[in-house]
Amino acid sequence: MTAAELLRAIAEALFGSSWGAGDLAATLGVNGITKRRWLDGTAEPPPGIWAEFLTLAVKRTTDLNTIIPELERRAKDR
Numbered sequence: 001m002t003a004a005e006l007l008r009a010i011a012e013a014l015f016g017s018s019w020g021a022g023d024l025a026a027t028l029g030v031n032g033i034t035k036r037r038w039l040d041g042t043a044e045p046p047p048g049i050w051a052e053f054l055t056l057a058v059k060r061t062t063d064l065n066t067i068i069p070e071l072e073r074r075a076k077d078r
Contacts, residue, residue: 004041010053014060028052 001009007024015023025035028049037043 002041003044004039007038007045010057014053014056027056 011019011024014027022032024039025032028035034043038045
């Protein structure tokens with residue numbers, strides 16, 4: 001998987017299938033030119049960006065794991 005493919009996969013996982021490139025830039029605090037270069041593969045994000053995404057992914061997973069049991073309980077009650 002290329003860096004650009006991984007960025008797209010992460011963005012879709014974090015923001016949904018209709019994510020916009022602005023979501024990605026705003027989350028990372030980078031400008032549009034930098035973000036476009038990463039997404040078109042002309043530049044690779046620095047290691048710190050991957051660490052930021054890892055932090056976001058772990059937080060999202062933790063948040064979801066916290067609410068899944070309640071969702072399961074309510075789904076059973078229907």
